[in-house]
Amino acid sequence: MSELAVKGVAKRFGALTALQDVTLTFRSGEIHAVLGENGAGKSxxxxxxxxxxxxxxxxxxxxGKPIPLGSAFECKNLGIEMIHQHFTLVPEFSVAENLSLARLDSxxxxxDPLKNSAQAILSGKDFGWDLDAGAKTGTLPVGVQQRIExxxxxxxxxxxxxxxxxxxxLSPxxxxxxxxxxxxxxxxxxxxxxxxxxLSEVLSVADRISVLRLGKLIQTADRANVxxxxxxxxxxxxxPAANTLERPSEQGEGFEARDLVVLGDRGxxxxxxxxxxVRRGxxxxxxxxDGNGQVELAEAVAQVRTVKGGELTWQAKPFDAEFPVIGYVPxxxxxxxxxxxMSIxxxxxxxxxxxxxxxxxxxxAMRAVREWSQDLxxxxxxxxxxxxxxxxxxxGGNQQKVVVSRTLDRDPNLLIVVNPTRGLDIKATQYVHDRILEARQRGAAVLLFSADLDELYALSDRTMFLSKGRLLEDTGAAALVGGEA
Amino acid sequence: MIGGLIVVLVLTLLAFRLPVGESLKMLADGAFGDKFAISRTAVKACPLLLTGLGMVVAWRSGMYNIGGEGQFIVGGVFGAAAAKFLAFGPHPAPAWVSTTLILLSCCIGGAFWAWLAGWLYVRRGVAVVISTILLNFVALQFLGYCVSGPLQQSKMQVPLTETLPDAVMLPKLSRQMDVHLGTMLPLIAAVAVFIYLYRTRPGFCLRLVGENPNAARASRIDASRYQLQGMMVSGALCGLAGGIEYVGIAGQLGTDFSQQWGFLGIPVALLGALHPLACVGSSVFFGALFAGSENLARFTSAGATLVYIIQAVAVLGYVGIKAYSDRRVAVEAG
Incomplete structure (x- = not known):
């Protein structure tokens, strides 16, 4: 039984208090989740x-022994390892070379990468992972890269x-x-x-859960009790209160895409x-x-990417003749x-x-610009x-609000949003969702791309799934598995 | 920043085993001691400010133009070619028309030279740093060819162009000093560049493209258009610097026409934090160093070396400070 105890830790960055008197114990044989919104101080x-x-x-x-604070290298030697959100792998190296980086003597x-990595490849087998030691790391899917990490x-x-x-x-x-x-x-x-x-992920795997808010530890509790x-x-x-918007007042013919073909960045x-x-309202x-063509399709509709084939129409007329006011939240x-x-x-x-x-x-017109931005x-x-x-x-949430505000300020009648709440906290997510619903209410045709099923179903009137560049009908779980392939 | 540079200056003086107090006084006297010193400083700061502004515009558009030198030279060559028709032709134009058109030709020459590199990047993806550096050498050879070929003076003895008649030269304020009417132009240019970058739609788009071309694209702004525009305005400013040197000071072109003014624009722009108005200050700082070190050079062997060391430290220091502050921001955000 070993334990890692955090005692009275505080950290400030300039005027910002990132952590304030946090005391918390992590024990072996437990998955301990630290939960908090963006900026709560988790990282x-x-x-x-x-x-x-x-x-x-x-x-x-x-x-019971103090760790050398502020010295990542020595902490690593003590056996404290961090698996970063952004991987620390060298994309140009083979899997074996990346694995052998972990145990360099000097x-x-x-x-000898193969010899040095043999142990790691074997423990990978233990988990049921078959890693190709010679494969170039950068070409592997993120999920596999995380395994290497x-x-x-x-x-x-x-x-x-x-x-x-x-x-x-990661995918589900x-x-x-x-x-x-x-x-x-x-x-x-x-x-x-x-x-x-x-929340859902934490609840499905953690044994104990600690919640941070604004740099303070709010509670630590066993999974069973929360x-x-x-x-x-x-x-x-x-x-925040759940949104209570009614169905839109204005509906009608909006955007249509037929036989659309779009090329990716590599042709x-x-x-x-x-x-x-997508009808209005x-x-x-x-x-x-992600990666099944969402970004390419969104960009094509937003007229940012050239369309290779097919036709886009607005209110039954081709885009050239009847151009909608397009709002695009990338x-x-x-x-x-x-x-x-640049400034806000x-x-x-x-x-x-x-x-x-x-x-x-x-x-x-500097004064007008300033008043306008203050108003936004x-x-x-x-x-x-x-x-x-x-x-x-x-x-992050306020950055997204800047994008959303400037997009909606133009009163777009065709709104395209792609994963609009990724990385946002609960309040900011609710906020962005409300704005999207308002746009619908106003009679905009809204095209929502989201990899988050909760979001997709909470907002959409109709859904389809994109898999390898083709649209599939929403047939429940089957469509999801199709999307995995 | 300037304080740091003065510390570096002192350390450099110590390294050269020069008496610090006396040397600093000599530098200051040489740069600001009397009206002649001030005139020297102003005349040196003049091309520095223009090439510095050139770098600001290009770099703000995300195009790392290192070709100010080449654009300066080609500007001068275009100017000399224009002069050949206007001032030395069978029917010389009125002097003020000649002067104006020569300066304009210099801008066009510089802009054309920068456009080449911009076009190569936009159409073919050739790195601007590489192409502009290489075009500097091409420009130098082109200058060498012109002054011993089509633009050589009619006496045909040395590789020099004809000397411009006094009437065509920018009028001087006094016979003993080099300060001329063209010394005003860079100041006007600094204000114009400021307005362009921060108060107009194209300037805004240019900065946006430089800051994040992806964001520009997502808002249907054609990045390559502003990258080309940035390069051409940059080249025009460097060409104008060549023009002012030609019509203001030199009066003729030789193979040593540019004294690295194009390169020196880079530390000026960096010390000015890529802001057009701050570049006025940084160009005066470097201009003063040049003028002052001429004075110093009369008494010691250090002289111009000193200036180059300070400039190198300015560039390295800027890069270092920027990297440090970027990292701090990153750590605090994480």
Whole structure:
């Protein structure tokens, strides 16, 4: 029986209190989930426990002995391993080479990757994983890459395994597989720590659950003694009211795609002849596992990507003749939505470059732009100091609000949203959902892409599933398995 | 930042075993001591500010233009070619027309040279850093060919172009000083670049493309259009720097026409944090160092070396500080 005890840990970043007097014990033979919204301090706590960050106050004890805080390398030698959300693998290396990185004696010793990785490959077999030692890591699916990451972590003499949001990148089947492994690691006597913000996942695998909110430990409880509702309340303080919007007033013919063919970035056929329609005042949901053509289809409809074949129509007329006001909320706000180095005001302006009231000829009407952006910040309750603050300074939820606000401000009558609440906390998710429902209410045709089934079914009037570039009817579970393939 | 550079300056002086106090005084006297010193500083800061602004525009659009040198040179060559028709042709144009058109040709020349690199990137994906560096060498050879070929002076003895008549040269404020009317142009350009980047729609799109081309694309903004625009404006500014050097100071082109002004624009832009108005300050700083070190060089062997060391440290320091602050932001966000 060993334990990792966190005692009175506090950490500040400038004006921000990331952790405040957190005391918490993790025991071997237990899967201990740390739950909290974005910005609750989960990652900071894990970084302290694994030696990446030195806290301002407090200690961490492994079996009663203090760990060398702030020294990740020495913590690793003690057997504290962190499996990061963003993998630490070298994409250009083979599986064997990546695995042998975990046990380098010194930088100058000769390396035989196959010999060094044999142990890890074998323990992989134990889990039922057949890894090709020679395969190039970067070409493998994320789920497999995560397995390599796990094997790397346990190949040393790991005693504590910290998983940082491990399910964020996985498909439902891969999540199940991961949880099976967590249970085996627990039964092998490891201290297993799981950071998460999805309630359902935590409830299905954890033995004990601790909830952080705004840097403070709210509660630690055994799985048997809590309900999802209780956990949610601990996480957010109070639950937002469920939305109570009525059916839209305006309905009618909207968007239609026929025999649509779209190419991907490498010239491959990403969308292979799909046909669907979205009426005004309707949310049409497209589900499926990421990477089955969602982004390509969304971009084609949003007129960002060229259409290879087929026809797009709005109110029964081709797009060239009858152009709808298109609003597009791309999937990855940091990659495609925002310019993080620019101000909030500038980021809002991205969607308003044709708005006459904000320009005098080619010149920006600075006062009008400022008033307009302040108005958006107020109307969409974005938590920002000033419109001139950089978008980088906003939390993930508020960054998404910037994208959503500037998109909806144009009153689009064709709205395309892709995984609009990924990585957002409960309140921000609720908020984005309400805005999407409002757009429908107003008579917009909404095309929703979501890999999150709860979201898909909560919002959509009709759903279909995208699998390998083709649309499948929603036939319940069968469609999902099809999507996995 | 400037404080750090002065520390570096002191350390450099110590490394060269120069008396720190006296040397600093000599530098200061050489840069700001009297009206002649100030004139020297202004004249050096002039091309620095223009090439620095050129770098700001290109880099803000995400195009890492290292070809200011080549654009400066080709600007000068285009200017000399224009002069050959306007000032030395059978029917010389009025002087002020010649001057204006020569400067305009310099802008066009620089813009054309930068456009080549921009086009190669937009159409063929050739890295701008590489193509602009290589085009610098092409420009240098092109200059060598022109001054000993089609643009060589009619006496045909040395590889130089004709000397411009005084009337065509930018008018000087006084006979003893180099300060000329063109010294105003970079200041006007700095304000114009500021307005362009921060107060107009194309400038906004250009910055957006530089900051995140994916976000631009998702909003149906054609990134390549603004990448080309950024390069051409950048080249035009560097070409104009060449023009002012030609019509303001040199009056003729030789193989040593550019004194690395194009390259020196990079530290000016970096020290100015890629902001057009801050570049006024950084160009004066470097201009003063140049003017001051000329004074210092009369008494010691260090001289110009000093300036180059300070510039190198400015670039490295900027990159270091930026990397450090980016990391801090990343850690705090995580």
């Amino acid at each position: 900071t706590l894990m970084n302290v426990m694994s030696g990446f960050l030195a806290p301002d106050a407090g200690t961490v004890l492994l079996d 930088l100058y010793s000769p390396i 796990i094997l790397k972590a346990i190949s040393g003499d790991a005693r504590v395994l910290i998983f940082d949001e491990p399910t964020a990148v 089947l891969e999540v199940e597989e991961l949880f099976r492994v967590l249970v085996r690691l627990r039964d092998a006597g490891k201290i297993v720590v799981l950071i998460a913000h999805k 309900t999802a509702r209780q956990l949610a309340e601990w996480m957010v303080g109070e639950l 491959e056929t990403a969308i292979d002849g799909v046909k669907f329609s 309707e949310i049409f949901g497209i589900g499926g596992v 999937q990855d706000r940091q990659r495609d939505g925002l310019a993080l180095g 005001q500038d980021n809002m302006l991205i969607s308003a470059l044709r708005r006459k009231s904000l320009f005098k000829g080619p010149f920006l 910040i107020a109307r969409f309750s974005i938590k920002a100091g000033s419109p001139n603050d950089s978008a980088k300074s906003l939390s």
